[in-house]
Amino acid sequence: xxxxxxxxPAVPFLGFLILAFLGKRxxxxxxxxxxxxxxxxxxxxxxxxAINFMTSPPVGHAFSQTLWVWMNVAGLSPGISFYxxxxxxxxMLVITCVxxxxxxxxxxxxxxxxxxxxxxxxMNLFVGSMLTLVLADNLVLLYLGWEGVxxxxxxxxxxxxxxxANGYAAxxxxxxxxxxxxxxxxxxxxxxxxxxxxxxxxxxxMASDTWQxxxxxxxxxxxxxxxxxxxxxxxxPLQTWLPDAMAGPTPTSALIHAATMxxxxxxxxxxxxxxxxxxxxIMTVVAIVGAATLIISGFTALTQTDIKRVLAYSTISQxxxxxxxxxxxxxxxxxxxxxxxxxFKALLFLGAGAIIVCLHHEQDMFKMGGLRKKLPVVxxxxxxxxxxxxxxxxxxxxxxxxxxxxxYSFSSEQGSPWLWAVALLGAFITSIYTFxxxxxxxxxxxxxxxxxxxxxxxxxxxxxxxxxSIIGGFIELPHTLGNWPAFSNFMHSALPEIHVPHEIxxxxxxxxxxxxxxxxxxxxxxxxxxxxxTALKDKITQAPISKALNRFWFSGWGFDWxxxxxxxxxxxxxxxxxxxxxxxxxxxxxxxxxxxxHVILSLTQTGRLRWYAVGIVFGAIITxxxxxxx
Amino acid sequence: xxxxxxxxxxxxxxxxxxxxLIGLLVRRNIIFMLMSVEIMLxxxxxxxxxxxxxxxQPDGQVMFIFILTMAAAEVSVGLALILLLYHRFKTVDxxxxxxxxG
Numbered sequence: 001x002x003x004x005x006x007x008x009p010a011v012p013f014l015g016f017l018i019l020a021f022l023g024k025r026x027x028x029x030x031x032x033x034x035x036x037x038x039x040x041x042x043x044x045x046x047x048x049x050a051i052n053f054m055t056s057p058p059v060g061h062a063f064s065q066t067l068w069v070w071m072n073v074a075g076l077s078p079g080i081s082f083y084x085x086x087x088x089x090x091x092m093l094v095i096t097c098v099x100x101x102x103x104x105x106x107x108x109x110x111x112x113x114x115x116x117x118x119x120x121x122x123m124n125l126f127v128g129s130m131l132t133l134v135l136a137d138n139l140v141l142l143y144l145g146w147e148g149v150x151x152x153x154x155x156x157x158x159x160x161x162x163x164x165a166n167g168y169a170a171x172x173x174x175x176x177x178x179x180x181x182x183x184x185x186x187x188x189x190x191x192x193x194x195x196x197x198x199x200x201x202x203x204x205x206m207a208s209d210t211w212q213x214x215x216x217x218x219x220x221x222x223x224x225x226x227x228x229x230x231x232x233x234x235x236x237p238l239q240t241w242l243p244d245a246m247a248g249p250t251p252t253s254a255l256i257h258a259a260t261m262x263x264x265x266x267x268x269x270x271x272x273x274x275x276x277x278x279x280x281x282i283m284t285v286v287a288i289v290g291a292a293t294l295i296i297s298g299f300t301a302l303t304q305t306d307i308k309r310v311l312a313y314s315t316i317s318q319x320x321x322x323x324x325x326x327x328x329x330x331x332x333x334x335x336x337x338x339x340x341x342x343x344f345k346a347l348l349f350l351g352a353g354a355i356i357v358c359l360h361h362e363q364d365m366f367k368m369g370g371l372r373k374k375l376p377v378v379x380x381x382x383x384x385x386x387x388x389x390x391x392x393x394x395x396x397x398x399x400x401x402x403x404x405x406x407x408y409s410f411s412s413e414q415g416s417p418w419l420w421a422v423a424l425l426g427a428f429i430t431s432i433y434t435f436x437x438x439x440x441x442x443x444x445x446x447x448x449x450x451x452x453x454x455x456x457x458x459x460x461x462x463x464x465x466x467x468x469s470i471i472g473g474f475i476e477l478p479h480t481l482g483n484w485p486a487f488s489n490f491m492h493s494a495l496p497e498i499h500v501p502h503e504i505x506x507x508x509x510x511x512x513x514x515x516x517x518x519x520x521x522x523x524x525x526x527x528x529x530x531x532x533x534t535a536l537k538d539k540i541t542q543a544p545i546s547k548a549l550n551r552f553w554f555s556g557w558g559f560d561w562x563x564x565x566x567x568x569x570x571x572x573x574x575x576x577x578x579x580x581x582x583x584x585x586x587x588x589x590x591x592x593x594x595x596x597x598h599v600i601l602s603l604t605q606t607g608r609l610r611w612y613a614v615g616i617v618f619g620a621i622i623t624x625x626x627x628x629x630x
Numbered sequence: 631x632x633x634x635x636x637x638x639x640x641x642x643x644x645x646x647x648x649x650x651l652i653g654l655l656v657r658r659n660i661i662f663m664l665m666s667v668e669i670m671l672x673x674x675x676x677x678x679x680x681x682x683x684x685x686x687q688p689d690g691q692v693m694f695i696f697i698l699t700m701a702a703a704e705v706s707v708g709l710a711l712i713l714l715l716y717h718r719f720k721t722v723d724x725x726x727x728x729x730x731x732g
Binding site for chain 2: 606607608609610613614617
């Protein structure tokens with residue numbers, strides 16, 4: 001069964017090829033069957049392979065498969081080869097299954113849009129690239145998937161290319177992530193020069209053999225890889241592209257946020273965890289970046305009015321939690337949060353998309369309201385997703401994964417009370433902005449007429465994801481609540497265990513109660529401010545200081561403003577003063593000299609035979625003179 | 631047999647060559663231009679013969695035979711071109727064919 005691993009990424013690529021080359025001639029139904037079916041088939045194989053992997057694990061809990069050697073140059077011979085271990089299984093399952101549900105949803109969502117086949121072609125390529133990224137057994141193939149994902153995000157964000165703003169958002173996403181990709185590229189060069197191989201497992205063994213903990217080379221390599229991860233996963237300081245990526249169609253956002261792209265950074269760090277463990281200082285940086293990102297984007301989400309932008313900032317914030325987990329060495333907890341986040345964030349985006357399409361493409365939350373009765377399926381599933389995002393205690397998946405991160409950020413050897421406090425504040429903010437969104441959108445009075453009812457292909461993915469957002473967390477129960485760490489046990493063959501001093505375990509329940517109470521308080525505050533007692537909210541927001549804060553947070557803490565002034569404006573200025581291209585003058589000068597000579601010489605071409613004869617005579621005389629006298 | 635000094639012979643050859651050259655440059659009638667070229671060829675041939683007789687070598691006369699042969703071939707081609715020119719422009723003025731195109 002495991003030998004069929006290659007089918008998982010191959011089918012989406014095949015779907016892409018069919019849709020890209022024949023898309024214009026196919027009917028909508030055929031496009032749907034190819035586009036959705038390819039991911040469905042891929043998901044089916046992924047599930048079968050995963051079951052096979054779990055029931056009869058291969059030797060060493062890892063399986064690798066080489067299809068062919070990609071190239072062989074000067075000691076570098078990356079193969080088109082895949083590597084499957086327990087972490088990859090989780091990523092593969094989430095990408096294909098959540099990806100399939102998003103594709104199923106898109107089949108209805110995009111039905112009236114132009115470029116139906118183009119959309120599915122890009123989506124299939126996106127899933128195929130992401131699968132290549134996670135299944136790659138060497139960093140070169142991983143980089144291919146990495147860049148493929150970047151390309152597809154560009155294509156999909158700018159999908160509705162007739163509006164120039166969408167093209168701008170697409171370019172922004174491409175350029176900003178490129179900054180990180182360059183750092184990662186340099187990191188790969190460094191690893192190859194110093195370790196002589198880019199086969200991930202071989203390289204990790206070699207790194208721990210040759211490098212000391214804290215050696216400068218390990219720190220440089222880890223920092224460069226972190227640069228790539230930060231760009232793709234939209235963490236500080238490269239987070240600015242993700243909110244603008246909302247320009248793409250909503251299923252695209254769901255795919256980017258939940259199943260592909262932004263989790264690539266988390267995957268990269270977890271995959272190369274050995275290098276990060278050799279550079280403890282970079283581990284701390286990862287944790288701090290995660291903590292700073294989660295708090296900054298949490299506050300930003302609190303002020304947004306566009307429902308998709310709230311979700312975008314919440315994604316940045318939740319990935320911040322994953323980075324925090326990775327940074328404190330809680331590898332399994334980070335991957336666990338990735339999985340639950342994929343469920344509830346895909347659900348929330350798909351739910352938001354359903355609302356948007358039912359309200360005539362209205363995205364402003366304050367023009368929604370009262371949708372609870374009119375869109376019951378969307379409401380209940382959205383509520384499940386929101387509860388999971390806000391980590392409602394005991395019953396949601398988000399609680400179990402976020403609680404693990406909060407706990408390890410305090411108790412792990414690399415953790416600290418400060419990280420825990422920031423993460424706790426972030427969790428509090430998360431519950432406020434999540435339920436602010438729920439109360440404004442679904443409760444209160446209706447402000448826009450519902451003109452459209454979602455069909456089955458929209459409802460089914462929502463319901464499945466809603467169920468997963470609730471029960472997805474029960475596969476990892478903390479010590480205080482049943483002590484059934486099935487997920488982290490499964491992870492241990494791929495990722496190292498976290499070390500927690502035993503005596504702290506006795507107080508774990510205190511932390512859980514604090515987190516739970518804060519979440520409930522956050523929901524209560526949101527209920528008071530945005531539903532029950534809106535006069536109080538108005539009073540708070542009218543104060544001058546909160547107005548200024550609101551503006552500051554709304555703009556995403558002014559990062560766009562700073563980057564515009566630091567990088568964009570100087571570049572545009574340079575481009576403007578160099579409009580005539582100074583460096584081109586030399587070459588155009590050569591061309592000019594030739595042109596002048598040409599004009600002069602062509603004057604002698606009169607066509608009069610006797611003039612030519614005179615020319616010959618003078619030439620002969622000069623030649624004779626030179627021969628005889630010189 | 632009266633012997634002629636080499637200077638006199640070369641002078642004759644030079645005068646002939648100059649006459650041909652001047653004819654080539656001042657005439658517009660293309661037939662006369664062709665004739666002038668022939669005169670220049672013969673002047674060069676004469677110089678070969680004079681040189682051959684001065685050093686008592688047969689090479690000069692051999693070379694002259696070559697030049698004659700070549701001149702005959704060249705004249706046949708040249709006359710053919712002149713005929714074409716005449717058919718086309720209804721004139722034998724060389725300047726009439728000063729445009730390169732057409």
